Amino acid sequence: MSQFQPRRPQPRLDVHDVDAPNLVRSVFPYEDVPHVLFEKSEVPLSPAPELWITDTTFRDGQQAREPYTVEQIVHLYDLLHKLDGGSGLIRQCEFFLYTEKDRTALEAVLARGYRYPKVTGWIRAVKSDFQLVRAAGLKETGILTSCSDYHIFNKLGMRRPDALRFYLEIVDAALDAGVKPRCHFEDLTRADVYGFALPFAQALMERASASGVPIKIRLCDTMGVGLPWPSATLPRGVPKLVRAFVDEAGVPPQQLEWHGHNDLFKVHANSVAAWLYGCSAINATLLSTGERTGNSPLEAAVMEYIGLVGPTEQRALIDTRVLTEIVGYMRDVCGVPVPANYPLLGSEFNVTRAGIHADGLLKDEEIYNVFDTRKLLRRPVGVGINDKSGTAGVTFWVNEQLGLDREPTASSVQAPATGSFRAPSRQAGQARIDKHDPRIVAMHQAIQRQYDAGRASNMTQDELLALAQEYLPDLFGGGPDR
Secondary structure (H helix, E strand, C coil): CCCCCCCCCCCCCCCCCCCCCCCCCCCCCCCCCCCCCECCCCCCCCCCCCCEEEECCCCHHHCCCCCCCHHHHHHHHHHHHHHHCCCCCEEEEEECCCCHHHHHHHHHHHHHCCCCCEEEEEECCCHHHHHHHHHHCCCEEEEECCCCHHHHCCCCCCCHHHHHHHHHHHHHHHHHCCCEEEEEECCHHHCCHHHHHHHHHHHHHHHHHHHCCCCEEEEEECCCCCECCCCECCCCEHHHHHHHHHHHCCCCHHHEEEEEECCCCCHHHHHHHHHHCCCCEEEEEHHHCCCCCCECEHHHHHHHHHHHHCCCHHHHHCCCCHHHHHHHHHHHCCCCCCCCCCCCCCCCCCEECCHHHHHHHHHCHHHCCCCCHHHHHCCCCEECCCCCCHHHHHHHHHHHHCCCCCCCCCCCCCCCCCCCCCCCCCCCCCCCCCCCCHHHHHHHHHHHHHHHCCCCCCCCHHHHHHHHHHHCHHHHCCCCCC
16 A cells, blocks of 8 residues: 655635535536536545544444344444454444433443444534533544535535634534544535635644644545546545545545445445545445445445455454354344345355356356355355256255265355255265256256246245255165165
8 A cells, every 4th residue: 555645735725705505506406316527637546555444333324224222232343343353444433422322332332442443422513512422431523514515504504614613613622622523524525625625624634733633534425426436526526535635635544534325326436436545444334224325335345455455464353254243143133134135245145046157156166256255254155946047056056055075064054044944964075966967857857847837936945955855865864866
């Protein structure tokens, strides 16, 4: 990764005092989909010297679902700590402070005494809220500091200079209270970047320099309209936006954090773009939970980080297998719906029903599995069986479920979400079955007869097991081969 080289101080930018809100109508006409605009110039790739993740599962992640119980919050926090493994990749975890339950959960996670993730808070831009931060004993808190004229004029009923003074008073109150402020530039991707956001950032960096406190700035794509391309224009272009804060407002990468939403399907791409163009931190949630379409998925950020940095000592500490524990707990205990095809963690993310794919898997798992999902996620590649699966699909299912020609392990079978399926006992070293085996052919024909008769659903695990017992009884301690 590149080293941060701050530019010489840039000219002081002043807030533009305007009589009417600038709603950036050339980009956001409202009666149409937001427009995508490009410039000929592209900002150069310039990754932050260090990359990490901050978690907001228990703050923004709770704004679109039923609240977690205290026990669930503590358990998930434990799993985040286990996933991080002491690496510092999952650097912080953000909490609400307003209800008795919030404070009870906060006390419980603080009692864990973990180095990572560190616990931080979130408050409104209200001086009295600092009493909650002090009472919790937190050293850092987020502060809501909305930046677009949609918020300054139409929500807060202020003019820009008034909003700037108001926000800086809150920041000064935080510094006086000995609390590190993290200013959340809400709705930044619809803001007047040069007319308000950058002058505000410059003022914050002046206070950071004078106080010795590294004030942080969270760049918030509140409506999910950011664009990841280096030639996309402001305010939507994430690369240009990040570089403007680093180069023109003088914000060090380690004091910048990206917070995105997925309204237009680009949340992860935008987060990675922020990393690649100079922002150290991605703010994310487990399973992309969050307001409306959700936040940046933490599990995707973890895998992206590993791909970007390659094998390092820090990487060796990260236990990606914990992601499978997390999704099971969130689905089965917390009631978070997880689509079967959800990337990395859905119940069928690495399951194929195409016979041609199953045939490839029989020859070499790597043909249709891009990494060792058994090793990294405790999730062996699998097949689902229907009328498109062919004898190759049936063969792969039998070999995998019976553990043929490999040492059996507790994690070698993907248990179905429902049903009474139980895999048979296995014998290590037993030869794998070929797709031309007459027993496999007969089992496939029995399946195909059901579809020829009008069946429209996939075969269940229990049904497949019953057929395997019928057509391959010797593998279950039964009679002779058919």
